[in-house]
Amino acid sequence: MTGTEHGSSPQAVTAAPRPVTRLIDELCRLPGIGPKTASRLAYYLLRSPAEQVLSLAESLRVVKERTVLCSVCFNIAERSPCSICGSAERDVTQVCVVEEPLDVLAVERTRLYHGLYHVLHGAISPVEGIGPEELKIRELVSRVQTGQVREVLLATNPNLEGEATAMYVARQLAPLGIRVTRLARGLPIGGDLEYADEVTLGQALEGRREF
């Protein structure tokens, strides 16, 4: 050790190179990624082949450019209407209402549902200041009014916000005289739809009851 051990040198601490700190900062903005994980990821990428890093960068660049919201169901898709809304093989009399696009994938994985979807893009949450008008609820109601829908299956998350959203949507649909169902109990309360295993979610689909 030198004589200037206690930080008397103004430039004692050297940070990572600026391009690296910038990448760490960007990674830190992602959910569930703190500064330590971001550093590890950044230095992992620095050790990786350039093609891998550029390929990831390119995926990020095109992911928003080459995706749209389906104008019918509001799922993220390559074109509008999406492949589900445009399919001749889906049952157009059923609409499954979910909070997020990931929930569509979860329901699809059960292979038990062959109707259409409607993505609300969130749930009613007074705490986060999300009211019904922030969600695609009005669009759902007019879709049901004008279409051939005979059943709306409410598949919001089995938590406070999801239940409140389901209740609100059910009330909006009540005057239209269609069947309104929801996923059966069997999903753990406080859980998250996207983490449910296929069997549980499949059983919840089959056991759905009148709202």
Add this chain to the structure above:
Amino acid sequence: MTGTEHGSSPQAVTAAPRPVTRLIDELCRLPGIGPKTASRLAYYLLRSPAEQVLSLAESLRVVKERTVLCSVCFNIAERSPCSICGSAERDVTQVCVVEEPLDVLAVERTRLYHGLYHVLHGAISPVEGIGPEELKIRELVSRVQTGQVREVLLATNPNLEGEATAMYVARQLAPLGIRVTRLARGLPIGGDLEYADEVTLGQALEGRREF
């Protein structure tokens, strides 16, 4: 439910749009990121403002382009020699040997070390097929032979591979007649004696100092 409930329809399962699945695949290649986390990150990015996503993509693109390995210490830097090797304020008689660039940042954060560094880029690991010739050990030896180095501080990780690497490097440096030291072993600050493992506690005992 329709009559084709048990997967008889060949296109029953719809995956995410291709740009999204590509991004998920790319994210899955990162350490500590599995398919679920990758999906969540991808859909988070789809919901994020385009500028944030493009900014992350750009950071990835430039991070390798605008960084080099310092030709002296092999740390990742914006130019070679790096800001530490090129600084007039650092003690050129001391070289701290670390496994990875992140370790340089860790030592710098202590604000107690003002010498130079040498990044080995790994540790000797027969299991992973990493021998001494894969690391920057030869470069360290010739650096010590030709430079003004009087002390080499071995700061490899306190695990099997790090210890083996330190031992190997120490043996290579022995004929050069310089001081070779290593980081003290002992109890981590803020730790709890009853949770310390036997090896750490044993080394803390052996390395005990006057109060």
